[in-house]
Amino acid sequence: MTELSHEAKIGPNAVIQLIQALTAAGLHDQAKTIFTTAGASDWLAQPPAEMVDERRVAAIHQTVRQLLPPEQAVAILTDAGLRTGDYILANRIPKFAQVILKLLPAPLAARMLVKAISAHSWTFAGSGRFSGQVGRQVIFEIAGNPIVAGERADSLVCVWHAAVFQRLFQVLVSPKSHAVEVACAAHGDPCCRFVVDWRAVQPCCAGAAPTATEGCCGCGCGDKAGPPRESAHSAVSSR
Numbered sequence: 001m002t003e004l005s006h007e008a009k010i011g012p013n014a015v016i017q018l019i020q021a022l023t024a025a026g027l028h029d030q031a032k033t034i035f036t037t038a039g040a041s042d043w044l045a046q047p048p049a050e051m052v053d054e055r056r057v058a059a060i061h062q063t064v065r066q067l068l069p070p071e072q073a074v075a076i077l078t079d080a081g082l083r084t085g086d087y088i089l090a091n092r093i094p095k096f097a098q099v100i101l102k103l104l105p106a107p108l109a110a111r112m113l114v115k116a117i118s119a120h121s122w123t124f125a126g127s128g129r130f131s132g133q134v135g136r137q138v139i140f141e142i143a144g145n146p147i148v149a150g151e152r153a154d155s156l157v158c159v160w161h162a163a164v165f166q167r168l169f170q171v172l173v174s175p176k177s178h179a180v181e182v183a184c185a186a187h188g189d190p191c192c193r194f195v196v197d198w199r200a201v202q203p204c205c206a207g208a209a210p211t212a213t214e215g216c217c218g219c220g221c222g223d224k225a226g227p228p229r230e231s232a233h234s235a236v237s238s239r
């Protein structure tokens with residue numbers, strides 16, 4: 001194999017944490033089938049430790065979506081994303097920086113975290129073009145997201161990425177943080193776009209339709225807008 005450029009590689013946790021999620025769910029046989037079908041059975045036997053070819057990671061993630069029932073695929077990829085977030089928190093963000101982020105007001109912490117995520121975006125976006133913007137919410141975009149390269153889907157599929165973002169924001173910005181993909185290249189959109197909201201978005205509100213006179217579900221949380229209309233699967237709030 002020819003040497004891949006730096007940009008065509010992605011962090012090994014996109015594979016390692018997926019194996020962990022499949023194992024934790026007791027899906028040993030399915031994991032074997034998925035990795036064999038994706039041409040990556042070598043990684044199931046010996047998980048990668050270095051940056052890896054993003055195309056092989058894409059094949060594995062897409063095979064999860066093809067072979068598992070849709071809800072189970074979402075659950076596994078979400079769990080893998082949360083585990084990846086946990087790995088990053090345990091190994092990649094210095095503890096003193098985490099203490100500072102937790103002490104800062106949420107909007108300021110969000111701004112600093114977006115900067116840090118953007119600086120390391122190639123570890124999860126590979127050759128994709130990543131951008132992060134902070135306003136009242138955070139908008140992350142990945143144009144040319146390699147994980148969904150060539151994939152066509154009726155729904156927005158990048159729950160793994162959403163779960164990584166959600167975990168980092170929940171721990172470092174606000175436990176109320178919620179991340180969801182609102183546009184997806186696999187769904188025919190120009191890019192994959194994620195919205196992270198660090199303010200209160202309660203589960204009852206996320207699942208209810210807003211009314212003209214009440215908040216989202218009458219619970220008084222003040223979320224008049226409700227969830228993004230196109231949202232497919234939000235990452236879980238805890239595990």
Ligand SMILES: [Zn+2]
Nearest residue numbers: 158184185192
């Ligand atoms: Zn996507």
